[in-house]
Amino acid sequence: MAGSRGAGRTAAPRVRQEKRRSEPEMEPEPEPEAGTPCPRTEMASAWIGDEYAEDSSDEEDIRNTVGNVPLEWYDDFPHVGYDLDGRRIYKPLRTRDELDQFLDKMDDPDYWRTVQDPMTGRDLRLTDEQVALVLRLQSGQFGDVGFNPYEPAVDFFSGDVMIHPVTSRPADKRSFIPSLVEKEKVSRMVHAIKMGWIQPRRPRDPTPSFYDLWAQE
Known part of the structure; x- marks a missing residue:
């Protein structure tokens, strides 16, 4: 029994050594030389540069930081507002x-x-x-030169029968039942006809009427 246990103990390290030998060795990444920038830092700096290049701030161009205050408030004063340091901006x-x-x-x-x-x-x-x-x-x-006001319009409600509906909105419940508002209007009209308040139009006489134009002369 002791011999078998010792053989099992010695066989396990051999298997581990064989596994380690079979695994490929990973080559370490070469370290960048002194003075050469890292590719990650280059990408980050390029992204930051593009971000600031596309940034267009109008606040830098405005010297007067008075804001949206009506300028009529400064009609009786020698200045027209204040700068970033809080000093008055005098009128020329x-x-x-x-x-x-x-x-x-x-x-x-x-x-x-x-x-x-x-x-x-x-x-x-x-x-x-x-x-x-x-x-x-x-x-x-139009302010934009490239704007074309005569572009072909898309006719959604054309005469061509389509497979799918224009809108997929389900029908309302009120479309299946009679309208209560119309019911009240009809009942009022029926009551007015019964009371004689609404008279039917009289049929017109189809025979034309003539008269003498010079009868009084």
């Missing part, structure tokens, strides 16, 4: 009279496309795209 001094405006109109070729920004009080020059947009809106056209 406009000491030009009508003569100066006329001279600017004659000398400046971009005078006709210059508008005043109500948020900052400064003069802004409209671009060609903005001018074209304004002209389209003034002429009653």
Whole structure:
């Protein structure tokens, strides 16, 4: 018995060694050299770069942070709002009279496309795209040039008989029973006819009536 037990104990380690030899050895991943970025960090940095590249914040362009407060509140004040630091944004001094405006109109070729920004009080020059947009809106056209108002419409309720219904809404319960509102209207009309309040129309006389046009002359 002792010999058999010892043989069993020695056979088990041999089987384990054979299993270990049969398993393929996994090669370790090569470590990146110093100075070369990891591919994961490259993907993360590229994703972050694309995210910030597509981000378009309009708040950076707005210098006046007054918000949606009506600008009429600042008509009697020398400023038009406040900046990010809480300092007042003063209105630009406009000491030009009508003569100066006329001279600017004659000398400046971009005078006709210059508008005043109500948020900052400064003069802004409209671009060609903005001018074209304004002209389209003034002429009653659409703002988007590529918009086609005459696209072929999809006729859902056409004359062709289709297999499936247009909507799968089940029929209401009130469609199977008589309408109570119509019942009340009919009962009121029957009562009015019985009381003589509603008279049937008299049949018209089909014979035409003639008269002498010069009888009084």
